[in-house]
Amino acid sequence: MNKIWYTLGALFILTAITLSAGCISSPTDTPTPVTAVPTTTPTPVSTPVEVLQNQVMTLTEEGNTLSISITGKLFDSDAENVLTEGSASNPTPEPGQYVIMLKIVETYIGGDEPAVNVAPYHFEIYVDGIGYPAVSAVLPDGYTTFPTDSILKNATEEGWLAYIVPQGNAKLAYEYQEEPLGFIRINY
Numbered sequence: 001m002n003k004i005w006y007t008l009g010a011l012f013i014l015t016a017i018t019l020s021a022g023c024i025s026s027p028t029d030t031p032t033p034v035t036a037v038p039t040t041t042p043t044p045v046s047t048p049v050e051v052l053q054n055q056v057m058t059l060t061e062e063g064n065t066l067s068i069s070i071t072g073k074l075f076d077s078d079a080e081n082v083l084t085e086g087s088a089s090n091p092t093p094e095p096g097q098y099v100i101m102l103k104i105v106e107t108y109i110g111g112d113e114p115a116v117n118v119a120p121y122h123f124e125i126y127v128d129g130i131g132y133p134a135v136s137a138v139l140p141d142g143y144t145t146f147p148t149d150s151i152l153k154n155a156t157e158e159g160w161l162a163y164i165v166p167q168g169n170a171k172l173a174y175e176y177q178e179e180p181l182g183f184i185r186i187n188y
Helices: 002-021 076-086
Strands: 049-051 057-061 064-075 097-111 115-118 123-127 130-133 149-152 156-166 170-176 179-185
Touching: 049 057, 057 170, 057 179, 064 076, 064 170, 064 179, 076 097, 076 156, 097 115, 097 149, 097 170, 123 156, 123 179, 130 156, 149 156
Parallel strands: 049 179
Antiparallel strands: 057 064, 064 097, 097 156, 115 149, 123 130, 123 170, 170 179
């Protein structure tokens, strides 16, 4: 019975040595050639323009040059009072949020098209990298809502937009196809 165990043990050891010998390579083995990975040139991503609140932001959208500026602003309770005066059904901020109202001026300076579209959906306020669109609100007399319209070269549109945003550093973004082309920092 002992001979059987010795024989089985010897066979087991020989099998293990034979199997492991196939995994060990000698220095004479030739390495596998490395396949070159084709390199591609990354598509350049334009950096959005950023200006201070009291500056005019000039940018180009598909060959058309626009200038955008903030000419009026209301914050927190002042802005909430204007919304309340406009309509009792206007949205109100939750705890940790506040209202910002901005009077925005957009001018079509020139470009390839005879006219360009202006609309509230081009503008969002970014707080800590997250964009917040303007809220739908009825404004009282003396506050004209920013229009949805087409303007000719050298024409200007202006109006107020209201936003409800969390507290933090805020920037007004002009967006084209949901990508910000430029920012205006908002001072409190």
